[in-house]
Amino acid sequence: MTTTATEDPQGRPGPGPEERASSSGACGAALAVLPGVLSSALAWTDAHRTRFALPDDVLEPRTQVNATLKPLGELAQLGSVIRRTTAPGTPEHERAGDLVTYAWGQVHEGALLLELLRAEPFAAYPYEIYAAFAGYGLRHEGFEALARPLTATRAWAHTEQHANRQLGLVNSERRVGVVTHTDAGGVLSRTWLGGLSEPWMFEGPSGYALTHTVFHLTDWGRMPDRVPEKIDGYLRTWLPAWADGCLESGQWDLTGELLAVAASLPGPAPVELLDAVWPVLADVQHPTGCVPETGVPAGDPSPDPYPFIDCYHSTLVTAFAAALSLGSLRRTREGTGEQTRETTPGRERHTP
Numbered sequence: 001m002t003t004t005a006t007e008d009p010q011g012r013p014g015p016g017p018e019e020r021a022s023s024s025g026a027c028g029a030a031l032a033v034l035p036g037v038l039s040s041a042l043a044w045t046d047a048h049r050t051r052f053a054l055p056d057d058v059l060e061p062r063t064q065v066n067a068t069l070k071p072l073g074e075l076a077q078l079g080s081v082i083r084r085t086t087a088p089g090t091p092e093h094e095r096a097g098d099l100v101t102y103a104w105g106q107v108h109e110g111a112l113l114l115e116l117l118r119a120e121p122f123a124a125y126p127y128e129i130y131a132a133f134a135g136y137g138l139r140h141e142g143f144e145a146l147a148r149p150l151t152a153t154r155a156w157a158h159t160e161q162h163a164n165r166q167l168g169l170v171n172s173e174r175r176v177g178v179v180t181h182t183d184a185g186g187v188l189s190r191t192w193l194g195g196l197s198e199p200w201m202f203e204g205p206s207g208y209a210l211t212h213t214v215f216h217l218t219d220w221g222r223m224p225d226r227v228p229e230k231i232d233g234y235l236r237t238w239l240p241a242w243a244d245g246c247l248e249s250g251q252w253d254l255t256g257e258l259l260a261v262a263a264s265l266p267g268p269a270p271v272e273l274l275d276a277v278w279p280v281l282a283d284v285q286h287p288t289g290c291v292p293e294t295g296v297p298a299g300d301p302s303p304d305p306y307p308f309i310d311c312y313h314s315t316l317v318t319a320f321a322a323a324l325s326l327g328s329l330r331r332t333r334e335g336t337g338e339q340t341r342e343t344t345p346g347r348e349r350h351t352p
Contacts, residue, residue: 110140
C-alpha cells in the first residue's frame, strides 16, 4: 500500500497537492525541520554502523557486491558529503567524519580495494568506491599505481555502460586526479536529463538516472555551477511535480534524492519546493531516525521497524539531502538578508 494525495504518510486523511503546497510552503518550513531530520538520520546510521561491515569472504567471487561493498561505498560517499557540508565542531560534522573513518577501516585503508582491482581489472566499481575516499583525502599509493595504467587502456575508455554511469566514472577520475577518459559534456548530452526529456515520461528508473546524473555532474553537490543553465531551468520547472508524484506514491528514497538535486542547483535554493516537501518527509522519518524506501511508514515503536536493507539507503539519502538543503537554504537566506521564498519562475517554463 502507498500513500495518495488524500492521505498523510501514516494513512490518515490529509491535504491534496495544492493544500499541501499552501500549508507547508510558508517561509522557513524546511529550516524548521531539517536540523532534527539530519541529526536523527545520522544517529540511526551511526547506531547501525556494524551493519555496513564487510564479511570475511568479501573477496570471494560468490560474494554479493550489492549487499556488501555497495552499502559501504554509499556510506563513504554520502558521509563525506555530510562532513564537508556541516559546520566543524557540530555533532553532525564529527559523526559523519567518524562514519567515513569507519568505512575506510573496513577496506583496510585501501588495501582491500587494491585486491579487488587486481582480481577484477575490468570492473569499474572498485575504482568508484576508492574515488569516494580519494575525494575526501584518503589515498592508497598502491591502488593508484595499479589504477593509473588500467584507466589508460582502450578497454577502460570503451566500457559499455549507461550514460549516467559513465558520467559517474568521469567524476571518479576527476576525484582521483587523472585525465578523464572522455568529455563529460558529451556524456551528459546522452543522458535522460541532458536530453531534456518530456517531463511526463518521468518514472522510477529515469528518476534515479536523473538524480545520479546531477550528483556525478556536480560532484555530489560540491560544484553546482557545473549544471548548465538550460538544465537548471528544466529542473526548477519540473522538480515540484516529480516530487509531488513521489510523495503521493510513497517513494521516500527517490523523494530524498530529488531534494538533494534541488539543493545542488546553482543560484538561490528552490525555497518553495523545499518548504513544501521537507515537512512531509520529516513526518515519514521514524523516531529512531530511519526512513523507509517506500510505502506506508511503520507505526512500530521498536528500534528497528524495518529490515536494514529496506531503509539504510533511504536514511543515508535523507541525511545527505538534509545537509545539502540546509547549506543551500542558509546561503540563500544570507544572500538576501532574510528567509527568502521564490517569487520568480525558473528560467524555463515549457518543455523544449
